[in-house]
Amino acid sequence: MSWEYIKFDKNEHVAKIIFNNPQKNNALNILMRSEFSEVLNACSIDDEIKVVIITTNSENFCSGADLSEFNTFPSIVESNLISKNNNLWKDLYNFEKPIICLTKGWVIGSGFEIIMLSDFVFSHTSSIFKMPEVELSLTPISGGTQTFLNKTNIAIAKEIMLFSEEIDVYKAYNFGIINFYSDDYNILIEQVRKFTENIKTIDLKRLKIVKKLLNLSTEENLYLGKHWEQYYSTTLR
Amino acid sequence: MNNAEPISVFNSGKYIIISLENEIISPEEIYYDLNSIIQEININQDIWVVGFDLTKVAKICDIKSSSESLNISLTKLILEIKKPVIGLVSGEISNRLFEMILPMDYRITDKKSIFIMSQIFNDNMQFDGATQLLPRIIGLNKSKELIMFGKQINSKEAHEMGLVNIIVDEEKLNEIFTRKIELLTQFSPLAMQFTKSAINFSKDTNTIRGMNMENDLYSILLSSKDRTSSINSIKNKNKRKPYSGK
Numbered sequence: 001m002s003w004e005y006i007k008f009d010k011n012e013h014v015a016k017i018i019f020n021n022p023q024k025n026n027a028l029n030i031l032m033r034s035e036f037s038e039v040l041n042a043c044s045i046d047d048e049i050k051v052v053i054i055t056t057n058s059e060n061f062c063s064g065a066d067l068s069e070f071n072t073f074p075s076i077v078e079s080n081l082i083s084k085n086n087n088l089w090k091d092l093y094n095f096e097k098p099i100i101c102l103t104k105g106w107v108i109g110s111g112f113e114i115i116m117l118s119d120f121v122f123s124h125t126s127s128i129f130k131m132p133e134v135e136l137s138l139t140p141i142s143g144g145t146q147t148f149l150n151k152t153n154i155a156i157a158k159e160i161m162l163f164s165e166e167i168d169v170y171k172a173y174n175f176g177i178i179n180f181y182s183d184d185y186n187i188l189i190e191q192v193r194k195f196t197e198n199i200k201t202i203d204l205k206r207l208k209i210v211k212k213l214l215n216l217s218t219e220e221n222l223y224l225g226k227h228w229e230q231y232y233s234t235t236l237r
Numbered sequence: 238m239n240n241a242e243p244i245s246v247f248n249s250g251k252y253i254i255i256s257l258e259n260e261i262i263s264p265e266e267i268y269y270d271l272n273s274i275i276q277e278i279n280i281n282q283d284i285w286v287v288g289f290d291l292t293k294v295a296k297i298c299d300i301k302s303s304s305e306s307l308n309i310s311l312t313k314l315i316l317e318i319k320k321p322v323i324g325l326v327s328g329e330i331s332n333r334l335f336e337m338i339l340p341m342d343y344r345i346t347d348k349k350s351i352f353i354m355s356q357i358f359n360d361n362m363q364f365d366g367a368t369q370l371l372p373r374i375i376g377l378n379k380s381k382e383l384i385m386f387g388k389q390i391n392s393k394e395a396h397e398m399g400l401v402n403i404i405v406d407e408e409k410l411n412e413i414f415t416r417k418i419e420l421l422t423q424f425s426p427l428a429m430q431f432t433k434s435a436i437n438f439s440k441d442t443n444t445i446r447g448m449n450m451e452n453d454l455y456s457i458l459l460s461s462k463d464r465t466s467s468i469n470s471i472k473n474k475n476k477r478k479p480y481s482g483k
Binding site: 133134147148152159219 | 321342343344373421424427432437440443444445448451452458459460461463464
């Protein structure tokens with residue numbers, strides 16, 4: 001299958017979802033989001049795939065939502081229902097396999113929120129992170145107000161979302177937003193390769209459960225979380 | 238709004254700065270005035286950002302009357318502010334004063350400030366939310382160090398932990414404080430309020446429910462005049478008109 005704004009590549013256990021809208025700096029339009037969702041669902045049911053890498057084939061990872069499509073939806077109610085029922089961001093959050101984002105250039109708005117929904121982020125030093133919503137009289141809609149607190153603290157979440165300031169990779173690393181950075185993109189690719197190579201030997205079921213439990217630690221109270229850990233640990237024996 | 242000691246209020250139109258004027262503050266002394274100021278801030282659509290200047294305060298005392306103590310919570314008042322709140326502190330930020338800055342959204346201090354909660358050494362304990370608010374800001378481990386062992390930290394450590402957002406030179410405290418507040422007055426007030434509300438909600442819910450709430454707030458904002466004019470100006474490549482908060 002082929003898509004207009006997404007390129008897909010599968011090599012053994014590693015799937016690559018590549019944003020391919022370079023004319024608009026990978027701004028996410030409606031079709032691109034729908035293609036992204038379709039590819040993600042395909043990765044979810046393909047048992048050969050153990051890890052998904054989300055990246056770009058151009059200079060920028062993602063410049064956020066395509067603003068040219070704004071104010072074109074006929075009804076606010078309809079738009080609200082569609083985004084709630086067919087929500088790519090929830091699919092990303094609930095995606096059971098590890099997701100790695102490999103970024104460079106702009107990581108703006110929904111682009112930033114995508115990396116916050118992923119599990120590991122490898123960034124080139126050219127990466128610029130920004131949440132410009134309040135500057136544009138918008139609020140985040142791709143889970144940003146909820147997922148930032150899963151990775152960093154409330155003071156940093158508010159600093160990023162209320163002040164709309166750009167942050168670089170060094171700050172992003174200190175804030176706990178990215179896992180690794182380098183000024184050499186090839187080194188970064190090699191790091192990601194090593195990382196995915198390690199995942200190759202791990203049992204997929206175990207990988208999914210551990211990811212689920214770790215995400216649960218930000219959702220449930222400690223005792224319920226511990227209960228689920230014991231339950232899954234016992235069932236895996 | 239009346240300027241009443243020990244609280245003074247500067248109202249610029251789009252933002253308001255509340256200053257505590259006395260070195261030693263008793264919560265009873267300021268609670269009721271602060272409550273009315275905050276109620277007005279919440280209903281006054283012309284006020285977009287709130288600043289708290291606590292640089293003159295050296296100490297906030299414990300509440301004298303135990304019968305009143307449950308009703309007098311300064312942090313609860315600040316938590317009720319719907320608009321972004323920026324706090325300015327300097328010097329020794331200890332105990333109740335330390336607690337008072339925790340519900341603020343952005344904290345500014347100078348290089349020489351120190352932060353300490355020493356209640357545990359005085360047969361006392363936190364009263365105004367520190368055991369609940371501090372872990373949400375700096376994490377559980379570091380909160381335990383500060384609260385259970387009374388560890389003192391300097392500005393640099395406070396910044397690294399995320400307890401303060403920015404450290405500035407002492408002589409630039411007021412300038413940066415005002416600049417940060419004025420920066421926020423350039424942004425959409427409704428978007429700021431909704432974003433603040435959604436971030437705060439995320440502490441008390443699971444991610445998927447929070448995402449639904451985020452979606453609802455986004456949809457409410459779709460009908461705002463500011464949002465329409467902002468998107469139109471981007472599409473038509475015009476200079477954006479200042480936001481109106483409507």
